[in-house]
Each structure stands twice: as C-alpha cells, then as structure tokens.
Amino acid sequence: MKILLSNDDGYQAPGIIALYEAIKDLGDVEVVAPEHNNSAKSNALTLYAPLSVRQANNGFRYVNGTPADCVHVALTGLLGYRPDLVVSGINNGANMGDDTIYSGTVGAAMEGYLFGIPAIAFSQTQKGWAHIESAARKARELVQHLVGAGAPESSPWLLNVNIPNLAYEELKPFQVCRLGRRHAAEKVISQTSPHGETMYWIGGAGPAKDGAEGTDFHATAQGHVSITPLKVDLTDHEALRAWGRSVPGAREAAGA
Numbered sequence: 001m002k003i004l005l006s007n008d009d010g011y012q013a014p015g016i017i018a019l020y021e022a023i024k025d026l027g028d029v030e031v032v033a034p035e036h037n038n039s040a041k042s043n044a045l046t047l048y049a050p051l052s053v054r055q056a057n058n059g060f061r062y063v064n065g066t067p068a069d070c071v072h073v074a075l076t077g078l079l080g081y082r083p084d085l086v087v088s089g090i091n092n093g094a095n096m097g098d099d100t101i102y103s104g105t106v107g108a109a110m111e112g113y114l115f116g117i118p119a120i121a122f123s124q125t126q127k128g129w130a131h132i133e134s135a136a137r138k139a140r141e142l143v144q145h146l147v148g149a150g151a152p153e154s155s156p157w158l159l160n161v162n163i164p165n166l167a168y169e170e171l172k173p174f175q176v177c178r179l180g181r182r183h184a185a186e187k188v189i190s191q192t193s194p195h196g197e198t199m200y201w202i203g204g205a206g207p208a209k210d211g212a213e214g215t216d217f218h219a220t221a222q223g224h225v226s227i228t229p230l231k232v233d234l235t236d237h238e239a240l241r242a243w244g245r246s247v248p249g250a251r252e253a254a255g256a
C-alpha cells in the first residue's frame, strides 16, 4: 500500500506529523506538503512561477506552493509511481459544509481524486491541536479500514472527515453525513496603515446555518467523527430543464 500524505498547514504542522506517525506502518507513506501554511487555498495551482521541492531531515518533502501543487507535482513526476491512496491533514480547524469549497486540506485530497486516486481529507473541528493524537488515532482506524476491504466498490472516492477535539475515549463512532451550510461570512476587518491606506482582513467564517441532524455540523457537535463522501460535478442537474426552457432558442443538449 503506497500512501501520499499532504496538508495545507505546512510540512512542520503538528497535524501532519501526528497523522504520519499514526499511519506510517500501514504502508509506504511519502509526505509532500507545503513549505508554509496555505490555508484556504482550495484547489489553487501555481501556473506562473517555478516550484521547488526540498527534503527535511525527517524525510518529509516540502514545496513552495499550494496543497494542490504538492499533490499535483507528486503524482505527475516527483514520486515516479501512482500511490494507492492520498491522505490530507489533519487540518488545524474544521472543514465542514461550505468550508470544503475554500479548504486547501480538501483541495489536496481532491487533486488526488481528480487523478483517479481514492482520497481522504482529515480536519480537527477546533483550532489549536488539542487531542491531536486522538484525532490521528481515529484517522488511522479509518485509513486501516479503507485500505483493507472496507471501501465501497465505487472508486475513486473522496471523503471529507472532521474529528472533534476530544480525548479518544470521548470520541463517538463515525457518522456518515451530508455537508451542512454556513451563514455568510463575518464582515471584513479594516485597519489604517502607517501611510494612511485602508487595509482589510477577511472576517471569520459564518456560524452554521444548516446544522440539522444528518449534517457534519450536527454529528461533530454530538462528539461523532463525521464522514462525508464528496464529488466534483458542479452541474446543477435539477436546474438543467428549467434553463433549457428559459433561455431563448436554447435546447437541452443530448445527454444533459
């Protein structure tokens, strides 16, 4: 079993170190991760600047790029082989609901999925790394299950997993659930520079708007580890027919 491990918090982050230690005996685990924190970089690729890959003393390789760059470079040449699984995380903070659109943690895993490789993104629901070893132990349980015979037939698959910052004994069983939704983000925070220019900081993510039972927000709030299978088809299939009727002269394309 060959596993490619990446993240978005950087190769020195506690989350990737704990996850590597937890899964390193499950197969050949190679780390290719960003040099620095690349939170909220989503699926960004670096197309107009060169990327360099260096190796740390612990054998982790790090890239001056985004999470998706790391996985892309690893899969298209650096590794020289096709891994069986791409794992990303453990992220410093939640990636639930809308977060998954912005998330570099999910972006790294999604890059593997787009290359046809099963992939999992792991996040802790709170920042600060409390109980990170418990989260890594839970992540190992899932990876071990899936690299065994536990994964569904349909391949590749992409899982988004959120783990509450709780002691291992307090963590409740895995729950498969849908993504919830957040309210709109908080207001931007403005400051004035010493030169009199207005500077802006992105405000916080909005609170859960749809945290109903069955969502990742609800599951993790109850202490469960949430698992949500993701896909990347952004087509609004339910709206196709309506748009086919509403645009003058438009017809639904065959097979739409």
Ligand SMILES: Nc1nc2c(ncn2[C@@H]2O[C@H](COP(=O)(O)O)[C@@H](O)[C@H]2O)c(=O)[nH]1
Pocket (backbone or CB within 6 Å): 008, 038, 039, 040, 041, 042, 091, 092, 093, 094, 095, 098, 099, 102, 103, 104, 105, 106, 185, 186, 202, 203, 204, 205, 206
């Ligand atoms: N401060 C804000 N954070 C936001 C906003 N929208 C999303 N996010 C967060 O970004 C991270 C991205 O995840 P990562 O895996 O790249 O670290 C995610 O946790 C979201 O909560 C926002 O408007 N403001």
